[in-house]
Amino acid sequence: MTTRTRDVLWSDIETIYAAILDHPFLTGLSDGSLPREAFGHYIVQDALYLRGYAAALAGCAARAPRPEATVMFAEHAAGAIAAERELHESLLGELGVDPARLGPPSPATQAYVSYLTAIVHTGSYAEAVATVLPCYWIYARVGEALVAAGSPDPLYQAWIDLYAGEEFRQIVDAVLTETDTVGGTASPVELERMRQHFTTTSRYEWMFWDGAHRQEIWPV
Numbered sequence: 001m002t003t004r005t006r007d008v009l010w011s012d013i014e015t016i017y018a019a020i021l022d023h024p025f026l027t028g029l030s031d032g033s034l035p036r037e038a039f040g041h042y043i044v045q046d047a048l049y050l051r052g053y054a055a056a057l058a059g060c061a062a063r064a065p066r067p068e069a070t071v072m073f074a075e076h077a078a079g080a081i082a083a084e085r086e087l088h089e090s091l092l093g094e095l096g097v098d099p100a101r102l103g104p105p106s107p108a109t110q111a112y113v114s115y116l117t118a119i120v121h122t123g124s125y126a127e128a129v130a131t132v133l134p135c136y137w138i139y140a141r142v143g144e145a146l147v148a149a150g151s152p153d154p155l156y157q158a159w160i161d162l163y164a165g166e167e168f169r170q171i172v173d174a175v176l177t178e179t180d181t182v183g184g185t186a187s188p189v190e191l192e193r194m195r196q197h198f199t200t201t202s203r204y205e206w207m208f209w210d211g212a213h214r215q216e217i218w219p220v
């Protein structure tokens with residue numbers, strides 16, 4: 001049996017994923033000890049991130065060589081914008097943030113979105129798919145890992161439920177199938193690039209939570 005591309009990619013990030021599950025942002029989400037201010041920072045940055053991520057998915061849709069993949073990524077791009085609007089309407093209000101005053105992207109948000117944008121526009125389609133994949137896959141795995149214990153904080157519980165749900169799992173499965181398809185015909189050089197991008201954006205996922213936990217702003 002040939003190795004699926006998804007398994008090659010995931011084996012590269014086992015230690016990054018372990019560090020994510022161990023991060024005080026996620027352990028705090030789980031046991032309720034995460035300060036609301038840190039969660040608020042995360043939600044504001046996520047609203048900014050989702051705009052950039054949606055544009056990156058639209059880039060994947062435009063570059064996809066098969067119409068089914070164009071439809072899939074275009075639907076997910078629309079879904080990311082819908083999620084951003086929902087964040088604005090529900091959580092930001094609850095956290096006391098005025099959606100008109102989101103402020104600038106933090107260093108982690110800007111770096112992550114810049115990288116997504118660069119690869120989606122300058123890499124191959126297969127590279128673009130590997131670059132956007134951690135956003136889907138790591139969230140699905142985190143949702144799965146956190147849902148059993150749940151959270152005593154209803155706001156944090158709602159966040160966990162969003163990513164642990166069946167609907168989200170199906171979205172992620174479709175992107176994993178696309179990853180195996182494009183990875184299956186990639187040259188060794190292209191596969192190596194896919195692995196590098198996948199690892200890089202997985203690191204950005206860790207940094208995104210870490211930046212929120214520290215409520216990081218620009219130092220100068």
Ligand SMILES: Cc1ncc(C[n+]2csc(CCO)c2C)c(N)n1
Nearest residue numbers: 046049053076079080135136139208
């Ligand atoms: C930093 C950050 N990374 C991943 C997600 C999760 N996510 C956002 S859009 C999308 C796919 C299209 O619906 C997924 C999985 C997030 N919210 N914020």
